[in-house]
Amino acid sequence: MDKAIFDKVYNAKDHDVLMDAYKDWAGQYDSDLEQEGYVAPAATAAILDAYVEDKDAYILDAGCGTGQVGALLARAGYTTIDALDYSEDMLAEAKKKNVYKKLTQADLTKPLEIADNTYDAIICVGTFTYGHVGPDSFGELIRITKNGGYICFTVREGAYEDHDYRKHMLKLEGTGCWELEELRQTDYIRGENVTCKVCLYRVAK
């Protein structure tokens, strides 16, 4: 694959540059990342699947990209999955997977036009990383998750330390709005030798 696209995506200095990079990459994203050994979607979907019992649970795939995570959850039997992403081009690819009820273009770094307590679970893979979305976005994810619901996300290694994720997560734990159930280190992109943290939180009842 063309490594220049990785550089463009991870070094984007603003959202316009980032969305431009995803516009160029959307059509090749799945095949490029398969080649690179992008294992985070499968690892994260498996962790969420271990906690969510109801296959009709209302799930949001936040930062859905081309829909790899939605496709895995649908294969695991989940029936009611929405998709959200900032990139129209990635959403267009996600739509082709035919696994989402609703696809929404929105910015996870801004207030979301989604009602409080909407989702039973949120999954967010590959999106808490350099130049994408940071820990300030946890508040909105918590707000739109039902009491007792789950939020499962990856944070790329490097970004986890550089952007003080643990500190932000602990601060929210201190307010009692969510409780940590799992925090694991797993492979992220094997071809790049990069790992990530996979975190699963339960929103307060």
Ligand SMILES: C[S@@+](CC[C@H](N)C(=O)[O-])C[C@H]1O[C@@H](n2cnc3c(N)ncnc32)[C@H](O)[C@@H]1O
């Ligand atoms: C590396 S991709 C991961 C996509 C998918 N979850 C996966 O694992 O294949 C990151 C995604 O985050 C999206 N993204 C970046 N910044 C965003 C923002 N502020 N709001 C919503 N989505 C964003 C990008 O458009 C891209 O589709």
